[in-house]
Structures are given as structure tokens and as C-alpha cells.
Amino acid sequence: MFAYYLGLALRSLRRSPGLTALMMLAIGFGVAGSMTTYAVFRGVSGDPIPWKSAQLFVPQIDAWGPVQMSGPGARSGTNEPPDALTYADAMALIHDHRGSRQSAIYAVGPTVLPTGTGHSPIPVFGFAVYDEFFPLVDVPFRYGSGWSADDDTQGAPVVVISDTLNQQVFGGANSVGRSLDLDGRDYRVIGVMKPWNPQPMFFDVVDTGGFSSDGPALFLPLQRAIASGMENVGAVNCPKGTQPGAGYAGLQQSACVWLAYMVELDDAAAVQRYRQYLDDYARSQQTIGRFGWPPNNRLRDLRGFLEYQHVVPDDTRVSLLVALGLLLVCLVNTAGLLLAKFLRRSGEIGVRRALGASRRAIHAQYLTEAAVIGVGGGALGLLLTGIGVFGVNRMLPPRLADLAQIDPSLLALTLLVAVLAAVLAGVYPAFRAARVLPAWQLKTH
Amino acid sequence: MSLQIKPILVALRRHKAGTLLIALQIALTLAIVCNALFIIHQRLANLSQRSGVDEADVFVITNQWAVDKSTQQIDAQVQADMAALRQLPSVRDAAPASGYPLAGVGSDNFVTLTPDQVKPTTDSAVYVGDEHLLDTLGLRLIAGRNFRSDEVLMTSTQQAVFPPVVIVSKTLADRLFPGGSALGKSFYAMSATPTTIIGIVDSLHRQGTSQWNKPYAGQSLIWPGRPDDSRGIYYIVRARPGQLASAMRAAPKALFAQDRMRIIDPKDGLLDYAQIRHRAYDSDRGMAILMGIISAVLLAITAAGIVGLTSFWVGQRRKQIGVRRALGATRNNILHYFLTENLLIGLAGVIVGAVLAIGINLWMVTRFEMDRMSLLYVGVGILALLLLGQGAVFAPALRASRVSPVEATRSV
Numbered sequence: 001m002f003a004y005y006l007g008l009a010l011r012s013l014r015r016s017p018g019l020t021a022l023m024m025l026a027i028g029f030g031v032a033g034s035m036t037t038y039a040v041f042r043g044v045s046g047d048p049i050p051w052k053s054a055q056l057f058v059p060q061i062d063a064w065g066p067v068q069m070s071g072p073g074a075r076s077g078t079n080e081p082p083d084a085l086t087y088a089d090a091m092a093l094i095h096d097h098r099g100s101r102q103s104a105i106y107a108v109g110p111t112v113l114p115t116g117t118g119h120s121p122i123p124v125f126g127f128a129v130y131d132e133f134f135p136l137v138d139v140p141f142r143y144g145s146g147w148s149a150d151d152d153t154q155g156a157p158v159v160v161i162s163d164t165l166n167q168q169v170f171g172g173a174n175s176v177g178r179s180l181d182l183d184g185r186d187y188r189v190i191g192v193m194k195p196w197n198p199q200p201m202f203f204d205v206v207d208t209g210g211f212s213s214d215g216p217a218l219f220l221p222l223q224r225a226i227a228s229g230m231e232n233v234g235a236v237n238c239p240k241g242t243q244p245g246a247g248y249a250g251l252q253q254s255a256c257v258w259l260a261y262m263v264e265l266d267d268a269a270a271v272q273r274y275r276q277y278l279d280d281y282a283r284s285q286q287t288i289g290r291f292g293w294p295p296n297n298r299l300r301d302l303r304g305f306l307e308y309q310h311v312v313p314d315d316t317r318v319s320l321l322v323a324l325g326l327l328l329v330c331l332v333n334t335a336g337l338l339l340a341k342f343l344r345r346s347g348e349i350g351v352r353r354a355l356g357a358s359r360r361a362i363h364a365q366y367l368t369e370a371a372v373i374g375v376g377g378g379a380l381g382l383l384l385t386g387i388g389v390f391g392v393n394r395m396l397p398p399r400l401a402d403l404a405q406i407d408p409s410l411l412a413l414t415l416l417v418a419v420l421a422a423v424l425a426g427v428y429p430a431f432r433a434a435r436v437l438p439a440w441q442l443k444t445h
Numbered sequence: 446m447s448l449q450i451k452p453i454l455v456a457l458r459r460h461k462a463g464t465l466l467i468a469l470q471i472a473l474t475l476a477i478v479c480n481a482l483f484i485i486h487q488r489l490a491n492l493s494q495r496s497g498v499d500e501a502d503v504f505v506i507t508n509q510w511a512v513d514k515s516t517q518q519i520d521a522q523v524q525a526d527m528a529a530l531r532q533l534p535s536v537r538d539a540a541p542a543s544g545y546p547l548a549g550v551g552s553d554n555f556v557t558l559t560p561d562q563v564k565p566t567t568d569s570a571v572y573v574g575d576e577h578l579l580d581t582l583g584l585r586l587i588a589g590r591n592f593r594s595d596e597v598l599m600t601s602t603q604q605a606v607f608p609p610v611v612i613v614s615k616t617l618a619d620r621l622f623p624g625g626s627a628l629g630k631s632f633y634a635m636s637a638t639p640t641t642i643i644g645i646v647d648s649l650h651r652q653g654t655s656q657w658n659k660p661y662a663g664q665s666l667i668w669p670g671r672p673d674d675s676r677g678i679y680y681i682v683r684a685r686p687g688q689l690a691s692a693m694r695a696a697p698k699a700l701f702a703q704d705r706m707r708i709i710d711p712k713d714g715l716l717d718y719a720q721i722r723h724r725a726y727d728s729d730r731g732m733a734i735l736m737g738i739i740s741a742v743l744l745a746i747t748a749a750g751i752v753g754l755t756s757f758w759v760g761q762r763r764k765q766i767g768v769r770r771a772l773g774a775t776r777n778n779i780l781h782y783f784l785t786e787n788l789l790i791g792l793a794g795v796i797v798g799a800v801l802a803i804g805i806n807l808w809m810v811t812r813f814e815m816d817r818m819s820l821l822y823v824g825v826g827i828l829a830l831l832l833l834g835q836g837a838v839f840a841p842a843l844r845a846s847r848v849s850p851v852e853a854t855r856s857v
Contacts, residue, residue: 111512113511123708314814322736333750337750337754
């Protein structure tokens with residue numbers, strides 16, 4: 001039966017090519033517009049670590065107090081604590097070790113001096129972290145591994161490097177055990193990562209703004225980075241009227257916040273215990289007089305924190321909404337045209353009904369026709385989505401546009417949305433067509 | 446000429462669904478296009494913001510050190526670099542700076558008028574530079590004086606030094622001390638000690654271009670100092686008129702001749718202001734283009750939809766048209782009938798659409814960082830859609846007017 005309806009649909013569409021083309025164009029443009037913006041949206045709003053994001057938490061501790069006017073690192077007018085930690089608080093959390101894994105994190109920007117002549121220095125971007133960082137966020141390794149807890153306490157000069165840096169400096173060979181010159185100091189390569197560039201860079205969105213076109217080039221022990229005076233290139237936000245003293249000593253003693261922090265908590269009970277622990281800690285700081293205010297902490301899970309940090313740019317959401325509006329208009333447009341097209345054939349419907357076709361049959365026939373338009377529109381939509389994503393890559397800032405990619409799931413979704421949209425648009429027209437009164441039609445025509 | 450509105454309404458009642466769908470489509474199109482136009486206009490306004498910089502001649506070098514240096518070593522190197530740059534024949538002036546207008550990111554401090562004030566008066570972008578900075582950027586001093594070289598101190602990374610003197614942009618001066626009395630007055634910029642205004646420049650854009658900066662647009666201050674940051678430093682260079690290209694070739698060479706152990710990123714270490722502006726506003730431009738394309742597609746589809754549906758109606762009513770013509774209606778009467786019909790549907794659509802457009806805008810104000818839309822956009826949108834409707838309906842209406850009276854006698 002379906003083949004028969006399909007034949008009828010194709011014949012009917014061929015009879016009015018202009019109208020058919022118009023409907024396919026409408027569906028195609030509508031679908032392509034929303035799919036293109038959806039591709040960008042999907043790129044920026046995806047869960048960077050879906051298998052684990054529910055167990056990762058970001059603690060925030062109010063080290064500034066309620067009356068402290070806050071810089072961009074906190075929200076003025078709200079009672080939100082700063083979005084990073086002071087050195088004192090981060091170290092207390094590391095020392096107490098109340099989660100199953102945890103790490104303080106800050107951004108570094110050392111210079112790699114490749115050995116041998118003719119190589120120019122390479123400025124790189126990386127992070128100073130603790131040993132538990134690697135299992136915490138599941139860093140994939142090609143060679144070697146992360147360092148040990150002992151390396152952390154001893155401030156061992158070890159480094160984990162990215163696949164790209166390994167290519168640049170060691171030609172892609174297994175470089176574990178070889179030495180790497182960072183800012184004129186020797187470090188031993190202990191691990192080489194597989195290509196790894198999670199988007200957003202969830203473990204330190206405060207410093208990275210969420211997205212970067214290159215992944216982190218290296219990781220090294222936090223205490224080692226501090227001891228060798230490797231510059232912090234991330235954000236430093238200070239309470240009013242204070243500036244940190246010179247160098248790391250000043251930064252470490254200041255009330256400025258500059259460390260990101262992430263902790264893994266396995267279940268609801270652990271989360272509850274950790275909240276309690278944070279409050280107890282803040283209260284102890286109140287007791288010793290460091291905090292002149294009651295505990296004001298937050299413990300957001302990773303997705304909650306990304307949401308709080310507005311990692312998905314407003315522009316992306318707005319354009320997705322506008323594009324969905326476009327799809328809606330295209331739907332209404334197609335519905336109107338289908339209505340016209342179907343009712344024009346009232347005479348034909350009357351004859352079919354008189355010859356015994358049921359209302360359901362008419363319904364099915366016209367929905368099939370709508371679906372055929374959907375397939376045509378979808379094919380056009382695929383082409384336009386391709387052009388759209390290509391265009392977006394040239395138009396948007398590279399850090400965002402790189403994330404918009406065409407893959408089989410996007411293509412399948414484009415076709416699906418096109419067919420669904422067309423069928424949806426065809427529901428009311430098909431309903432009207434099925435209600436045509438055969439007797440009246442036959443009599444008047 | 447009397448327009449027969451009543452018969453049109455009666456006829457439309459027989460095509461309720463089609464009429465409703467066109468009106469709905471017009472309403473949605475108006476709502477979306479108004480908001481899109483508003484976004485486009487806002488973004489274009491961003492693109493054309495004044496920076497205060499002599500953009501035709503200025504470029505910026507991002508200089509990083511390849512090896513660890515002490516603050517003293519850096520300071521000596523910066524001074525040597527400056528001497529080398531200023532000697533170049535194609536260079537008019539050069540200055541070290543902590544940031545530059547439209548850089549995208551940069552430091553800013555809250556500003557208060559008294560040291561113990563809890564709520565900040567406002568916020569200001571902070572530049573640190575030497576006595577050459579004003580001339581290098583091409584800023585126009587409208588009151589007071591430039592820094593003296595003895596006021597320019599070596600400032601290192603994260604050091605708590607607050608200079609006692611400051612040059613501010615006119616916008617900041619007026620914000621803090623309305624009435625043009627700012628010169629000689631003091632304020633606090635997250636500092637424990639006051640800083641006194643010794644000069645006012647005409648206009649100086651902030652480093653930041655994000656929404657967060659918007660309430661503080663144009664509010665900037667310059668502190669005297671050589672920002673000897675071990676992470677790197679910006680060298681701002683102003684070429685002699687028309688010599689930008691040769692200065693941009695000569696400057697890095699001169700610097701490397703001074704000292705090889707530095708990094709000037711080949712990708713973005715050397716930028717002229719055309720590139721800086723391009724980068725600063727890439728998302729604004731992208732958004733404007735995207736909204737423009739979506740609006741154009743929307744309008745085209747709505748116009749095509751009106752053409753399609755009206756053509757169908759004309760085809761369906763050939764017989765009735767023939768009867769009217771036979772009874773004495775002129776071609777013009779028929780033409781006007783369809784134009785009026787479309788106008789009525791269009792009016793219904795734009796009324797709903799206008800409410801929808803304002804509603805969407807108000808919702809976006811609460812949900813996203815967006816401003817209230819001026820009613821002018823809605824007015825322009827209404828006019829555009831009504832005209833679009835009339836234009837779209839014209840061809841089918843003309844065809845209708847050519848239906849011969851003979852059609853009345855034919856049966857289908």
C-alpha cells in the first residue's frame with residue numbers, strides 16, 4: 001500500500017513543481033539553519049566527561065566575606081563566594097584529603113627550549129596539578145603515566161607532555177625518561193598523553209574561559225612549579241584594596257584567589273560529608289579569626305559549575321533559539337502550502353472516497369506525500385547544513401567554530417528533523433483532506 | 446474608491462485555516478526579524494566603537510621572554526628595546542605597556558572616591574605605560590599634562606605599587622567628577638593610597654570588549670610605569686604616516702638584533718589595528734552575519750508562502766472572479782480585492798507579531814545579557830512585512846485580474 005501512496009505522492013508533486021520546490025526549499029532552509037546553529041551549540045554545551053561528570057565537584061570557599069566588593073572573580077551583588085581558591089584554602093583541602101581524588105590546578109605558560117641547534121623556543125600552555133589529577137579526569141596516556149604522591153611531596157622535576165609537544169620536540173618517539181628544558185630548568189618526561197583536548201576545558205574554566213583550540217601542552221607537579229617560580233598565567237582576583245606581594249611568596253600569603261580545584265566524590269553520602277567538611281573548615285577559620293563571617297561555601301557538581309560559569313556563550317543560545325524560530329516559520333509555511341495543495345485536489349479525494357477509500361487511507365496517502373517533501377527538503381537541508389557549518393567555521397571565533405563539526409549523527413538528525421517537520425506540517429492538511437465530503441464534491445464538480 | 450471589506454471578511458471565513466496560517470507566519474516572522482535586526486544593529490554599533498587610537502599607524506608586538514630574567518634584567522632589556530625601536534626611521538614612537546585598547550582581555554580595577562567605601566563608584570580599565578604611551582597610541586590630551594620621565598617607575602609582576610599620579614579618559618573623569626572639574630582631584634582604584642589626576646585624554650577604549658565591560662565603556666586610566674612582567678610585555682609602536690608595513694617588518698628584526706632570547710609568536714605576536722579590531726569583534730560580526738542570513742531567509746520564505754497560498758486561492762476562485770467580472774467589476778476591482786485581502790491578513794499578523802516581538806525581547810532581557818529593544822524596530826518591521834505582503838501578492842492578484850468574464854460560464 002505504501003508503494004502505491006508513494007507513487008501517488010510523486011505523481012502529485014510532479015504536477016506542481018513550483019509549489020513542491022517551494023515547500024522543499026522552506027523545509028531545507030529551516031532545517032539547515034537550526035542544524036547549523038545546533039552543531040555549534042552541541043559543540044560548546046556538550047558534557048566533556050559524561051561518564052564521570054556526576055562525580056566531579058568544584059568547591060568554593062568564601063575567603064573574602066559578605067561586604068567585600070568583588071571583582072569579576074565573584075559576582076557583585078550576590079552572595080556567591082569567589083570562583084577560585086586562595087592558596088591557604090586549597091592547601092588545607094589537599095592536606096585533609098576528604099574526597100576519593102582531588103587536585104588543585106593553576107595555569108602555567110613556560111617556554112620549552114628544544115635541544116639541538118636550529119630550534120626556536122616554543123611557548124606552551126599547561127597546568128600545575130597534583131598526582132591525583134590524572135585519574136581524576138581520566139587523562140589518556142600513550143606512553144608512561146602520571147607521577148606519584150612522593151613526586152608531589154618532593155617537588156620532583158617531572159612533566160607529562162602532550163602528543164603535539166612530543167611530536168615537536170622528540171619527533172613522536174617514546175620520550176619517557178628523556179629530559180625537557182622548561183624556562184632553562186631540566187624536567188624528566190614521565191608520561192606522554194594521547195591527543196587530548198576536552199571541550200570545554202572543564203578542569204579550569206576560570207582560567208581558560210572554557211575553550212581553546214589547542215589542548216594543554218603539559219602538566220607538572222604544582223609544588224615544583226611554585227618552587228621553580230614558574231609564572232602563573234591564569235586569573236588572579238584579589239579583594240578590595242589588596243595586591244599580592246611580589247612573586248609566589250606574596251601570592252601564597254595573599255587573600256587573592258588563583259587556584260582551581262576539583263574533587264571526586266563517589267556517592268550522595270560522600271557529597272554530604274564533603275559539604276559538612278567544608279562548613280567545618282570555614283568555621284574553624286572563623287574560630288581562628290581568619291574569616292570574620294559564617295561559612296558561605298558552595299559545592300557544585302561539574303555540570304552545575306559549568307552552567308554557573310556561563311561556559312556556553314549567550315550568543316550561541318540566542319542563535320539556536322532564532323534558528324528554531326526559523327524552523328517554526330518554515331513549518332507553518334509548509335503547512336499552509338500543503339493545505340492549499342491537498343484541498344485543491346478535493347475533487348480527486350471525493351472520487352477516491354466514493355470508490356471506497358477510507359478516511360485513514362486518505363490520511364495515510366497525504367502524510368506520505370508530506371514525508372516525501374520532508375525527504376526532499378532534508379536532502380537539500382543536508383547540503384545547506386554542510387555549507388552552513390563551513391560558513392560558521394569562517395565566521396565565528398576559531399575557538400568556538402572548531403567545535404561545530406559534521407558527523408554522521410548530525411546528518412541523520414538533519415534528515416530526521418526534516419521528515420518529522422514535514423509530516424508535522426502535513427498533519428492538519430491531511431486531516432482536512434480526509435474530511436472532504438465525497439457526495440458534495442461529486443455533485444458540485 | 447470604496448473598499449469592500451465586509452465581503453472580503455466573509456470570503457476569508459471560508460478559508461479559516463489558510464488565513465490563520467499566513468497571519469501566524471507573518472506574526473512569527475515579524476517577531477523574529479525585529480529581534481534579529483535589533484541584535485544586528487547592536488553588534489554593528491560595537492564594531493564601529495572608537496578606540497581613541499591612531500589605528501592606521503599603530504601596531505602591537507607581544508614580546509615574551511625565552512628565559513627566566515629578574516625584574517632588573519627585564520627593565521634594562523625593555524629600555525634597550527625601546528631605544529632600538531624609537532631609532533628606526535619608519536617608527537614615530539614606541540612604548541611598553543601592560544595592555545592595549547581592544548585587546549580582548551586585560552586588567553581593570555574598581556574605583557572608589559574614598560578609601561573606606563564599600564560599594565565601588567565604578568570600574569576602570571587599567572593601563573600601565575611610560576611617558577611615550579600617549580604619543581604612541583595617538584591619544585589626544587585635552588587637559589593637564591603627560592607623565593614626566595621621573596614619574597615612570599619599574600613595576601614588576603604582581604607588585605603592590607600604586608602610582609600617586611594618573612591620566613584618565615574623559616569618560617572616566619566625567620563619571621567620577623561631573624562638570625569638568627576632574628583635573629587635580631584624587632580617587633582610589635583598589636588601592637590604599639589615593640592617585641591624583643594629572644591629565645585627561647579625549648577617548649581611550651578599554652582592553653575588554655565583552656558584555657561585562659559595557660556599563661563601563663570608555664572608562665580607562667593610565668598609570669606611569671614600565672610593566673616589567675616576566676610573563677611578557679606589549680610593545681606598542683606607532684609608524685610614521687604611511688610606513689606601517691615597513692615598520693612592522695623592521696621592528697621584530699630590531700628586537701631580535703637586541704636579544705635573540707625572546708618569543709614573538711608568528712601567529713599573533715605582531716598585530717596591526719585592523720587585525721586587532723577584527724579579533725576583538727569576531728563574535729559580534731559573526732552574530733550579525735548569522736542574524737542577517739536568518740532574517741533574509743525568513744523574509745524570503747514568508748514572501749514565497751504568501752505567493753503560493755494566494756496563487757492557490759486565485760486558482761480556486763476563478764469561477765467567482767469570472768462572475769464578478771461578468772457582473773461589471775473592473776480589473777482594478779479584482780486587483781484591489783486581493784491586495785486588500787492580503788493587507789487585512791497582514792494587519793492581523795503584524796498586530797500579533799508586534800506583541801510577540803516585544804514579549805520575546807523582554808524575555809531575552811531577563812534571560813540573556815540584552816538591552817530593551819526600541820519600538821522603532823517594531824515599526825520598521827511592521828512596515829517591511831506589510832510591504833513584503835503587498836509585493837508578494839501583487840503577481841497572483843494581477844493574474845486574478847486578468848481572468849476573463851467568460852470563465853463564469855465554464856464548468857470545471
